[in-house]
Amino acid sequence: MPKKHLPFESVSRRDLLKLGLGAGVVGPLALSSRGAKAVNTQAHIVIVGAGAGGLSMANRLTNSLQGAKITIIDTREKHYYQPGWTLVASGVWNQDKTVTDIVDWLPKSVNWVKGHVAEYDPDNNRVLLEDGQAVSYDQLIVASGLQLRYDLIQGMDVDLIGQGKGVGSVYASMDASAKTNEEIKRWISKGGGTGLFNLPPTALKCAGAPIKMTFTTLHRLEDTGRREQFNVEFMTPSGGLFSVPFYNDFIKQRFSEQGVTRNDLWTLKAIDADAKKATYSVKGGEDQVKDYDFIHVVPPMTAGAALENSPLAFQPNENFKGWMKVDRETLQNPDYFNVWGIGDVMGMPSNKTAASVKMQAKVLEENFLASLQGKPLTAKHNGYTSCPMITAIGKAMLVEFGWDSKLLPSFSFIDPKKESWTVWVMKERMLRPAYYAMLEGKI
Amino acid sequence: MTFSGILTVVWYSALPWLWLISVMLVAFLVPQLLARMKSYSFTSKGGMGSKYIPPLVVLLAFFLVPLQTQSSLAYVNTWVDWMNLIGVSIGLGFYAWLVFHPICFMRNSK
Numbered sequence: 001m002p003k004k005h006l007p008f009e010s011v012s013r014r015d016l017l018k019l020g021l022g023a024g025v026v027g028p029l030a031l032s033s034r035g036a037k038a039v040n041t042q043a044h045i046v047i048v049g050a051g052a053g054g055l056s057m058a059n060r061l062t063n064s065l066q067g068a069k070i071t072i073i074d075t076r077e078k079h080y081y082q083p084g085w086t087l088v089a090s091g092v093w094n095q096d097k098t099v100t101d102i103v104d105w106l107p108k109s110v111n112w113v114k115g116h117v118a119e120y121d122p123d124n125n126r127v128l129l130e131d132g133q134a135v136s137y138d139q140l141i142v143a144s145g146l147q148l149r150y151d152l153i154q155g156m157d158v159d160l161i162g163q164g165k166g167v168g169s170v171y172a173s174m175d176a177s178a179k180t181n182e183e184i185k186r187w188i189s190k191g192g193g194t195g196l197f198n199l200p201p202t203a204l205k206c207a208g209a210p211i212k213m214t215f216t217t218l219h220r221l222e223d224t225g226r227r228e229q230f231n232v233e234f235m236t237p238s239g240g241l242f243s244v245p246f247y248n249d250f251i252k253q254r255f256s257e258q259g260v261t262r263n264d265l266w267t268l269k270a271i272d273a274d275a276k277k278a279t280y281s282v283k284g285g286e287d288q289v290k291d292y293d294f295i296h297v298v299p300p301m302t303a304g305a306a307l308e309n310s311p312l313a314f315q316p317n318e319n320f321k322g323w324m325k326v327d328r329e330t331l332q333n334p335d336y337f338n339v340w341g342i343g344d345v346m347g348m349p350s351n352k353t354a355a356s357v358k359m360q361a362k363v364l365e366e367n368f369l370a371s372l373q374g375k376p377l378t379a380k381h382n383g384y385t386s387c388p389m390i391t392a393i394g395k396a397m398l399v400e401f402g403w404d405s406k407l408l409p410s411f412s413f414i415d416p417k418k419e420s421w422t423v424w425v426m427k428e429r430m431l432r433p434a435y436y437a438m439l440e441g442k443i
Numbered sequence: 444m445t446f447s448g449i450l451t452v453v454w455y456s457a458l459p460w461l462w463l464i465s466v467m468l469v470a471f472l473v474p475q476l477l478a479r480m481k482s483y484s485f486t487s488k489g490g491m492g493s494k495y496i497p498p499l500v501v502l503l504a505f506f507l508v509p510l511q512t513q514s515s516l517a518y519v520n521t522w523v524d525w526m527n528l529i530g531v532s533i534g535l536g537f538y539a540w541l542v543f544h545p546i547c548f549m550r551n552s553k
Contacts (some may be wrong), residue, residue, distance in 0.1 A: 092513055394514030413523050421524040425512050433455030443448035 015401040020120050038066040046137035048117050048127065050074035051356050052439065053143035053343030055105045060442030062107040064369060071135065073127070078104055079439075080174050082433055083354050086209050088177040090216035090393060091185070092428065095178040107437045117144065120310035122336040132227050139368070142312065142324055146205060146344040146352070148172065154270035154279075156297060165273040169297040170213055171205075183294055184217055192229035193293030196278055201237040201267045202300040203323070205344050205352035208387035210398065211241060211251055216290045217296075219392040232260045233290070235280060239264040243350055244405040245396040246417060247389065247397075253408045254391065261317040263288075268297065303345050312339060313347075320347025328403075329380040331364045338370070340364055348383070349403070355386035358438045363400050384408055388427035396423040470542055478545030481552055490547030493540055501536035508532065 003071075045061060047054045050072050058072050059223060076353055079102045087093040093258055106112060113127035148171055150156045160167040162179025165185060170177050188194060197214045204210075214234055221230045234241075242248040255262060265283035272279075280288045288292045310321040312333055314431065315321060319364040326333055326341040328348050333339040342360045351360075359381060366379035383403035390396045397419050402408045409416045437443045444452075459465065475483075508531050509516050519528050 164453060227514040259483065337518075362519045392518070394509070395518035395520065415521055415523075418521050419518070420521045421512070421514050421518045421520070422527050424514055425527075428512060430452075430456060433452045433458075437448055437451035440451055443444050 014282045033336075033340065033393045038064055038067045039372055041068050041372050042135065043138040043372065044069045044071065045141065046135055047072045047141045047143055048074075049143035049343070049345075050076060050079070050102050050106070050112075051143060051144075051343060052146045052357045052435070055079065055102070055439045056357060056441055057141050057143065057342060058107070058110050058363065059107055059439065060361060060365045061368070062109055063441060064365060065372075069111065069114055070107075071137075071143065072106065072107065073113045073115055073117060073129070073135065073407045074102070075114050075116050076217075079105060081435055083206065083435065084432060085170050085174065085177040085210045086206075086216070086390065087428065089168065089180040089184070089213060090118055090390075091181045091220070092393060095174050096430070098174050098177075117306050119306055120312050122311055122333075122339055125338065137338075138218060139340070139372075141334075141340045141342060141364070141368075142246065142345055144307060144345050145306060146301045149300040149302055150200075150297070152300045153268055153297065155273065156271045156299070160271075160273045166276050166292060166294045167271065167273055167297060168294060169299070170209055171298060180213075180296070184220065187230075187294035188220060188224060188363065190293060190294075191224075191226065194231040194233065194291060195294040195296070196290055196292045196297045197232070197234045198298050199234075199236050199238075199241075200298045202302065203352065204298060204301050205322075206387065207242070207352070208389050210296065213296050214255075214260065215391050216393050219394075220262070222258075227259070232258075233263060234244070234260050235263045236264040237283075239268040244399065244401050244407070246407075247399055248291065250397075251418075269298070271295070282349055299332040301344075303347075307345060311335065321349030328383070329363075330367050330377045331360060331381060332367060332371070332377065340368060342430045350385045351383060353385050354386060354438070355400070356384060358434075358443065359384040361438065361441070366441065382408065386410075388423055388431065390424070390427065391419050394424055395419045395421055396427050398423045398426070448502040460508040467538070471538070473547040475543055478548050480483070481549060483545050483548045485544070487544075487548050488551065489544040490551050492550075493547045496543050497536040501532045504532035504535045505529075508535075535551040 008163055019031040045068055047057055050093040054072055058070060061070055077098050081098040082361055084093055088095045088098060098099045111133060115131060115133060117127045119131045121128060126134050128134050150158055158172045158176060159171055161169055161176045162182055166183055168180030168183040170180055182436040187195060195217065197210060199210050218232060221227050240248055241251045266280040268278060269280040276290055276292050278290050302308060304322045307324055312324055313322055314325045324341045324347055326344045326346050331342060341365050343357050363381045367377040370377050386400040388396045389399045398414050398416055400408050400410055400416060407416055434443065506516055508528060509519060519525060
């Protein structure tokens with residue numbers, strides 16, 4: 001059962017400020033804005049995308065620059081706390097906890113252009129919008145996120161989610177997450193059947209989410225006391241479950257203990273939602289068709305056509321082709337020094353999480369300011385990413401790592417290799433506040 | 444993390460619980476103020492309530508706090524988990540003492 005709303009939970013930040021509540025806390029925060037360290041510049045800075053990366057940078061640069069004109073480009077009116085969607089789809093959170101208005105996070109001085117970039121033209125320092133408008137810049141920050149390519153799975157449509165046809169996907173939207181929860185409940189209430197859980201053949205954001213969805217669903221199935229009536233299978237296009245060897249082995253072991261059948265090198269190719277059949281291409285073998293009662297679809301993900309077809313993308317002969325080309329440590333485009341990247345759009349191993357954005361924003365701000373002042377770029381991104389790996393509803397492991405899968409624990413007292421109630425509480429209670437502080441550019 | 448960053452995280456963490464924090468603050472302040480008007484101090488003699496309710500709260504919290512977080516005592520696993528749970532339970536027990544000790548004092552002094 002989703003938890004009932006608590007008072008104030010869905011009240012916007014603006015409303016609370018109007019009420020004057022917490023003035024004692026908010027008051028000191030104002031002291032930190034636009035401090036003495038602000039850099040003077042007349043540059044026009046364009047940020048593409050008002051997601052986690054774009055909003056963080058808009059707030060950070062507003063505070064650290066004096067005289068700059070900052071423009072952010074995005075059509076969306078709402079900002080979603082996407083790390084909460086696994087909790088919504090698992091029946092732990094009400095979906096309303098994950099939505100806020102973008103306007104609440106944008107500094108007033110930032111110019112918001114409601115458009116969608118159709119073309120990057122870095123040779124002429126401009127981006128072209130779908131409505132034909134050209135926006136020129138001195139500095140460009142690409143924070144456009146990624147595109148969910150459900151269209152690459154034949155027969156798949158996000159509108160199928162929640163239609164009683166057993167199709168769910170935590171990635172599609174806030175509503176889809178809630179509907180995924182309904183589909184899982186329907187499957188459980190049937191008293192048996194097959195659930196198929198998938199990984200995509202591409203890089204993906206929040207790479208732990210498909211695994212978390214499997215674990216929370218297993219928890220719910222075990223709670224029925226009739227776990228043996230349910231068949232759970234997990235499909236992996238690469239044969240791997242997680243990029244860090246320890247966690248890969250841990251999840252494999254746990255899947256084995258919890259009776260999950262793994263089908264390695266299987267890629268979801270097509271869905272027949274009416275017949276509840278999924279077709280998989282199998283590496284080195286013939287296509288396989290599976291009947292299901294519930295399927296968790298994770299779509300292939302790409303950087304989006306505008307970026308992929310631009311000079312800013314990695315080329316076909318390079319690693320991470322189609323994703324944005326940046327120096328993975330400085331976050332600067334190596335071909336256009338006035339172009340920078342942050343977030344999911346960048347071509348990097350892992351690093352498509354909100355936790356990565358938190359680290360990247362700090363590095364990007366420092367290097368961006370250094371660049372404006374003609375100084376060398378000294379801040380280096382260490383590849384930090386984090387995933388509180390939920391292994392059941394009520395416990396989790398704090399997975400934090402950087403380049404080469406090196407573990408980078410933030411808290412010396414939390415064992416990153418042990419399941420913990422404390423980590424669950426962090427995920428359920430603390431990470432959303434930390435995320436909002438990140439959007440404000442405070443952490 | 445900067446001080447301002449910590450305050451921001453604390454603020455957003457407290458937001459859903461402002462109503463409860465307010466209720467708890469009132470439940471703490473009212474008996475304290477009323478009892479102090481009758482020369483109450485922390486060293487004053489309490490009563491049965493302040494003797495038995497706080498340990499009961501500690502015991503209940505031990506089981507109910509994990510449930511309140513949609514978890515269970517079975518998932519309290521690491522030493523950090525145990526320290527946190529024990530700390531929260533004792534904290535709630537102490538809070539119960541702060542509320543019930545002055546109430547018992549006033550009842551005794553009638």
